[in-house]
Amino acid sequence: MNTIPTSGHLVVVRDSFARKLLELARRALVSDQVIPYLGPGLLRLSSAEPPVPCTPEAVAEALNTRAPAPSKIRTNMWSVAQFIEQRRHRRTLQAWMTDIFAGPAAPSILHAWLAKLPLSLIIDSWYEGAMRAALAEAGRTDVVEIQGVTRANEVGDIWTRTYDLSGRELEAGAATKTVLYAPHGSIRPAANFLIADSDYVEALTEIDIQTPIPDVVKERRVDRGFFFVGCRFNDQMLRTYARQIMKRSEGPRYAIMDRQTLTRNEARFLAASGITVIDMPASEAVAQLAGSAS
Template structure:
């Protein structure tokens, strides 16, 4: 255990300038060698054009609030606003609202298309838009599956996820074992059928079991074991976001990196990066992505 004070330990999790450029070159080599799992967040969607969907939980909360006004104390919290709608209006109403909010197709960025061509063992999409799955289909990939987290509302089975083939049809879970690429969307996605984990109630059982890893698919546990993680376009300013990232990368081999603007980091985010051994590469997201691609 290091004897460095906490402030100094946190500073060492961030590299910038020429050091960041050098680390990014190592990240690119590791990515090309299938040694890193890309973990994509919603901020990535805005690096090339104005996205037609929300790119933050707070924006989803605002969109839901516009459809069904929520109390002031919760209206900026996506999970609480969604729970309010589900409780007052019905689960089907919440599902319909989310489908409307994410109805407009999102064009994959150059990074999405670059990753789709690498045939990586695993990729994570932590948002609902489905751009990464679209990039895989656009690339003509027929050797991938998408595993989506699903709500247990209305389910009478012990089920956490569903698996979909390249054509969007549901397939048997064991199909994932033989796929070249596993795309894991832990919070669900608008396509192909509109699976959304978004309300507090969706996460009650998940968070109860996630420490023992029950909600994490076996193939994800297997494929992460020899890889590190690369977080792109992600924020960790909410406990829910930190919990999911921590549990998905649990027992992975590392190293771990995040492309992130250090000036925007909250105290909790810095602490999370340090605790999880994630090195933050402090470069403008667009610049960092271009370096990864080129």
């Protein structure tokens, strides 16, 4: 069976059905009808051993080598970061994260392909900046990046900062063809990281009423769907942000994921969000997407 409705109404497509649906997703991307939502799993497409961590658990491990956290929180990135911030100061956490993500992450063929499309909005949910690099390498001059920032370093009601691809900070609301939105921050150009539990306290309090999400993101998602690739939703933080970012969007919604690896909470989230799972290896899906457009 290629289409699998589960008890939670999760729809999974495989084999020829998956390839056909992926072709529909490709056409929707080319025509700017869906928004790419990129996760850290894409780092594995460019390198078997990525130069930077490609999971929250790997970030936690890297932080633990610098300051061992209690065993009960050792694998939780957000809690380990909070432990370091409380005992070593925010500046230390910032410096360590900057060091951990210092290695340049090469854009994958998917990043390079997306960079050439006239997309209105791209979501990059990891810190490494590969999508930003791909847009710069493509010579794009009609792009701004909006990054989430920690309130720990801010005075006033500031949730994001805006940059052009040269790294120059811009006024919020700058008009542009493509908006690259990094809700959790990024290593470049200014090492903005939402990483510790404390970074999310106010954000999660306000996110139900959408305050931390830029107006341009709210505007551009309304008549579009979402295409998730390289993502996992095995933590409540990741599910909450994805849910709020795609809130009030029109659809359709697709995700490239391995059905066998989904946790129960991930499956529930995908079903409740109306996200159809295209069950195929990310490398195969990316080859079909980028290869079809070459």
